[in-house]
Amino acid sequence: MTAKFWVFEGMDGAGKSTQAGLLFDKLASEGRNPIHVREPGTTTLGESLRNMLLDASREDWHQRSEALLFFAARNELLRQQIAPALAAGSDVICDRFTPSTFAYQAKDNSDFDFIAGIHRLVVEDIAQPDGVIIFDCEPETSYQRVGEGEAPDGFENRGIDFQRKVRRNYQQFYARFPEITLVVDCEQRSIEDIHQQVAGWVESRRDD
């Protein structure tokens, strides 16, 4: 059994955590001993950076400063949890990874190249995702789902136009990396229906 690394992506409120939980339960029931981690967070550095980066009252920082901080959290998570789990034969489900940095911290193509360059330096030799699943819906829908939950964080607070840009950047990520990416339509679909599509795709990409 080869351990696999699955990344769950999408706008805030699209349904990532719900679907990550369902895939986790399925993989656990198949004896794949999965772990479920989230970015930024999980490690002590990640949780500290999460508090700083998501603070709704902080001043604006340059998008590349934000990107570097997200990569610091990513490096820690990769080395402390993701790589050891994969080496031990456990599947990894990660709520957000480098595609989030493309989606949230890229303002133009040169930012995309900047982020791709850091990804090569920090991530590529350690562990690469086997699949990226982007949960896609109208920004208005994700906005409404977020609004029904906890108080919005600093990124959720940036407004609907920012969420539209995030969605466009995810579409650009898919255009650049279609071979590892599944875009799932989450508009007006049941949680179970979406789970079946995700589980089917994950199964089709396994080699055991």
Ligand code: ADP
């Ligand atoms: P994310 O992790 O992307 O922020 P969540 O999984 O936390 O999103 O879901 C946000 C909210 O939307 C939750 O209240 C969840 O129950 C609800 N939700 C998730 N998927 C769907 C869906 N397909 N249809 C309607 N509501 C959904």
Ligand code: TYD
């Ligand atoms: P989180 O609560 O984990 O996301 P969600 O609301 O979807 O469950 O919040 C993480 C926030 O951090 C989210 O708004 C996206 C943002 N983020 C970036 O801007 N860049 C990144 O590289 C990552 C990993 C997250």
